[in-house]
Amino acid sequence: MALDIRLARIDDRLIHGQVATVWSRAVGIDRILVANDEAANDELRKLLLKQATPPSIKSHVITKQKLLELYQNRLFDEMKVMLLFVSPQDVLEVVQAGVGLKSVNIGGMRFTEGKKMITNFISVNEDDIQAFAKLAARGIELEIRQVPADRKIDLMQLIKKEKRLHP
Template sequence: MVMDIRLTRIDDRLIHGQVATVWSKATGIERILVVSDEVANDELRKFLLKQAAPPGIKSNVVTKRKLIEVYQDQLFDGMKIMLLFASPQDVVDVVEAGVDLQTINIGGMRFSEGKKMITNFISVDGKDIQSFLRLAEAGIELEIRQVPTDRKTDLIQLIKKEKMLQ
């Protein structure tokens, strides 16, 4: 048995109001794991993210390597977990290392130079698109929803519609 991953979400804001309240209630999670090498090495950001977790839900910030190590650890057997990532590239790394994910929710990826907005809250560049295509090829559903009650939008269909595939 391995950890019970109830939600895997890419959102560069990581833990924030929406995630903390709506998603944790909808998924019945016990723990949030923020998976980011960058944040894991930033004590202030780690502290702030732990403060942002909803009451009664533990949160940890771990490196990608640490997630891969603890993924099959008996300590987490059956534990209801939410994985939060800041980028699709990080998700590709853990999936290719053996973390089994069925569905990835794409929450927010902010606009920056070189990125193209595909929704009001998701901007992607070529590297992001390549990562998403690798995840889709691995059979992982890529769905866009801000909150659980939103209708699911298929990210790959949206990228195709926006004619962003070379």
Template sequence: MVMDIRLARIDDRLIHGQVATAWSKATGIERILVVSDTVAQDELRKFLLKQAAPPGIKSNVITKRKLIEVYHDQLFDHLRVMLLFEIPQDVLEVVEAGVDIQSINIGGMRFLEGKKMVTNFISLDKSDVQCFLKLADLGIELETRKVPADRKNDLIQLIQKEKMMP
């Protein structure tokens, strides 16, 4: 057996109100794993993210390598987790290394120079689009929702509609 990934989410804000309340309740998770090499090296951000976890839910900030190591560890069998990522490139890296993710919720990717808004909460550049296309080719569902009650939208359809296909 392996850990029970209830939700894999890309949200550059990581743990915040929506994640802490709506998603943790809707998914019945026990632990939030923030997967980011950058954040794992930032003691202040790690501390703040641990404080932001909802009551009764543990949170850890780990590197991509650490997730790949613990994914198959018997210690984590059946552990109900939410994986939080900042960027799609990190998701692709762990998936290609053997972490089985069936669906990815894209919750928030802020606008930066060089990116194009595809929804009011998701901005993408060419690198992001290529990454999402690779994930889709691997059979992974890519759905956009801020909160569980929102209607699921297919990210690839949004990319096509915005004429961002390579």
């Protein structure tokens, strides 16, 4: 046994209204774990993320290393969690270190210099694509949905289509 991971999601906004309420209800969690080293070391950001969490759910902003420790700790076997990540690189790092994921939901990766928009909410660069490809090679489903009611879109199919459109 390990943590009962009900949802692993990449969303660079981390905890916000949509994630905190709709997803947490849909997947039946009692805890949100934000696994991000920068946020974990920023007291103000931690406070703001905790304030965005619904009252019925506990949230913790932790380093990726702390996530690995919790994942392997039998005390937390029954904990129903949503894992939130900023990037596919963070997800790949914890998966390579032993965190078992079957699926990753991609909710939002904002556009910045050097990235290409593949949906209205998701922009990727070559590093992101490489990390996603490594996750997919491990058999991890990579699906895009803003909210649970949306139809699942296969991220890798979208990336392949984009590469054909823009050689």
